[in-house]
Amino acid sequence: MVHSLGLTLYSLRSRRDASSGEIKLPRPQGKVVWMHSPKRVLLAGLIDLARRLIAEDGVQVLVTCPEPFDPLPSMIVSPPPEDDPRAVRTFLDHWKPDVGLFSDGELRPVLLHEAAERGIGLFIVDGRNPYLFDNRGSWYPGLMRSALQSFRQVLALDETAARNFRKQGASTEAVRVAGRLEEESAVLPGLEAERVVLAQLLATRPVWLAAALPRSEEAAVIAAHRAAMGRSHRLLLIIAPEDADRAADLAAHLADTEGFVVAERALDQEPDPEVEIFVADGISELGLWYRLSPMTFLGGSLAGNGCIRNPMEPAALGSAILYGPRSGEFGLAFGRLGAARAARAVGSANDLCEAVQDLLAPDKAAKLAQSAWGVASEGAEVTGKVMTLVRQILAGKS
Numbered sequence: 001m002v003h004s005l006g007l008t009l010y011s012l013r014s015r016r017d018a019s020s021g022e023i024k025l026p027r028p029q030g031k032v033v034w035m036h037s038p039k040r041v042l043l044a045g046l047i048d049l050a051r052r053l054i055a056e057d058g059v060q061v062l063v064t065c066p067e068p069f070d071p072l073p074s075m076i077v078s079p080p081p082e083d084d085p086r087a088v089r090t091f092l093d094h095w096k097p098d099v100g101l102f103s104d105g106e107l108r109p110v111l112l113h114e115a116a117e118r119g120i121g122l123f124i125v126d127g128r129n130p131y132l133f134d135n136r137g138s139w140y141p142g143l144m145r146s147a148l149q150s151f152r153q154v155l156a157l158d159e160t161a162a163r164n165f166r167k168q169g170a171s172t173e174a175v176r177v178a179g180r181l182e183e184e185s186a187v188l189p190g191l192e193a194e195r196v197v198l199a200q201l202l203a204t205r206p207v208w209l210a211a212a213l214p215r216s217e218e219a220a221v222i223a224a225h226r227a228a229m230g231r232s233h234r235l236l237l238i239i240a241p242e243d244a245d246r247a248a249d250l251a252a253h254l255a256d257t258e259g260f261v262v263a264e265r266a267l268d269q270e271p272d273p274e275v276e277i278f279v280a281d282g283i284s285e286l287g288l289w290y291r292l293s294p295m296t297f298l299g300g301s302l303a304g305n306g307c308i309r310n311p312m313e314p315a316a317l318g319s320a321i322l323y324g325p326r327s328g329e330f331g332l333a334f335g336r337l338g339a340a341r342a343a344r345a346v347g348s349a350n351d352l353c354e355a356v357q358d359l360l361a362p363d364k365a366a367k368l369a370q371s372a373w374g375v376a377s378e379g380a381e382v383t384g385k386v387m388t389l390v391r392q393i394l395a396g397k398s
Contacts, residue, residue, distance in 0.1 A: 007110070010143055023094045032076075034061075035101045038106040038133075040068065042103050042104050047063075057394075080111075083108040099394065102124050102125070103126045104127065113147070125181055148170040149170065151170065156177050162175050182378070183379060198270075207236045207237075208225075208228075208236075209297070211308075212308035213299040218250065221239070223349055236276065236277070237276070237278070239279050240289055242282075248264070251264045262279060265280045286313065290313060294319060296320065298323045303324070307324075307328040310330055311330055314372070315337065315373060
């Protein structure tokens with residue numbers, strides 16, 4: 001069979017001196033749900049799914065990822081085995097998982113074949129595009145097709161992703177367009193009583209926020225605010241500096257050098273009608289400022305070392321997003337927002353000036369914010385479907 005030939009040749013190519021993958025952690029009692037992600041940045045949906053399974057079903061969750069990440073306290077973390085028959089057998093003999101969830105599309109042929117042979121229910125979630133682990137074995141006959149056919153279902157992100165999996169050999173019946181797993185809520189807390197008081201004080205004033213603003217981007221934000229005030233003299237800028245210790249010096253610079261009317265949160269001052277810039281006490285109350293600001297510029301993304309805050313934070317609270325070209329660790333999140341036309345990218349300080357002025361139009365800011373909220377809130381239905389599949393496997397019904 002093509003399947004056997006490709007897999008046999010691939011297995012023989014594995015390192016003969018490969019470690020057996022000795023495992024020191026004990027296997028817990030009870031059912032074990034195994035989750036695998038090829039990269040840390042792709043773990044968010046799996047971790048939220050794990051949280052629910054642990055809390056609602058009391059199962060044990062094993063997560064394998066080759067990159068370090070912050071696990072849940074009750075989660076078991078283990079490195080994935082080498083895709084070598086000996087290491088794979090050691091791994092599966094030890095953990096004896098009941099179900100396996102693989103994110104993205106990484107294929108480890110030996111591991112998948114052995115797991116399927118043992119009757120472990122295997123699923124791909126958040127599927128984007130299939131590819132062989134470590135770029136090995138692409139020329140072995142039928143290897144990718146046989147690896148894909150180890151999965152009972154492939155839950156693809158969209159129709160393009162579904163076509164990718166079918167084209168590479170997944171069975172048509174197994175591939176479904178499902179969408180993305182729900183991620184942990186990015187809604188930051190904020191005191192509602194405080195929001196009500198400040199909202200009444202601000203009344204109908206236009207407001208925008210510079211969130212986690214580093215010193216390197218202060219000049220660009222100041223210039224954008226000054227230009228935007230030419231169109232809307234009542235415009236208020238809220239600055240939440242990246243470093244709370246910078247707040248007092250920044251406020252003094254804005255007032256003494258730049259000539260703005262400034263109020264400081266740390267001094268219990270209010271954004272009264274004559275105040276032009278309100279300097280927050282660092283980022284500790286971002287949940288409050290997101291709720292009050294129809295428009296947010298994300299600090300670090302323009303001239304910093306990369307975006308400092310998760311863009312899903314303002315998205316989840318209905319604030320339109322402006323961001324620069326430096327996405328930092330949030331590249332995937334910005335990609336999702338960009339694909340949905342749910343955030344506005346700016347490439348320079350001049351672009352930021354233009355974007356702020358453009359989004360002073362309430363309808364434009366509201367449209368952007370609504371689209372961003374849709375991206376931030378997607379996935380609950382998908383997570384529910386995956387939980388149902390897992391529960392059916394654990395109950396022996398599938």
